[in-house]
Amino acid sequence: MITRVGGVIGGSGSALPTVFLALVLSGLAYLVIALTVLFRIPEISGRSAEQRAAAPGVLTMLRDGATFVVRTPLIRGLVIGIVGAFAAGGTVVGSATLYAASLGGGNAAYGVLFASVFIGLAIGMGAAPRMARKIPHNRLFGAAIVAAGGALVLVALAPHLFIAILAVMLVGGFAGIAFLTGLTIIGAQVADEIRGRIVAFVQSIVRLTLLASMAVVPVIVGLVSAHRVDLLGVPVVVDGTRVVMLAGGVVAAVVGMLAYRQMDDRRTEPILPDLLAACAAASHASTRAC
8 A cells, every 4th residue: 555655656667755655654653652652651651640669770680680590590590491492593593594495495495494483382382381280390491492402403404395394393392392381480480579680681691692693603604515415315405504503403402401400309200201291191182172
């Protein structure tokens, strides 16, 4: 619609009127929002009669959050796991386009892989509450990150797009389990007066980890030359994306193991029976839903 109006104003030979019209409408929308906040929501516009206590600064919140994380083994393991998980996620985001090209696909293959991550994420977040009934959250979190790292290794070794899609869905599924489990741990184990600072600290760590990994990954991908190898008769291009994803999967698995050791309070009991029972419960629930 904006394109049609812009064409009427400036003629069909130029796209500048359409751009100007879009900018004007965007500015008017922001102006309406600002006026609504100013005159209709005094609590956040600064015109409220009630004076609230001064909130601590960002640096203070981060410092208090870091101090609490260092002193608390459970939350320390949680932060370690989150750093590993998002470092692996940053490697996927930074190399996904070239990875799709190495599988013989283009933008469509990249779109399918991108959608597969979020489909797996939704499935994992849906299965996490049922799995938590069979295994404690602190054990489930680390195990899910280790499994996500292993799935990312499968992504790096996938010789075909179909296998890559399944492996990417596994990465998203295990990441969804870890994400929801981590939020549950923070909500249940952290006191109300410090919870906001812990969440702010975790969000800052997540942003820094993603930015660092996404900045470093393209450099590493560019340094690794591509080679073509035959895997069971199937030609596979081994380039920097494969190496980076393989390394990211290994790092995520190792960090998940460290997080598991930090958070597990039942080290004398094997985790495998609990994992099998949790997976059986999740698969049974998904079968009933289907």
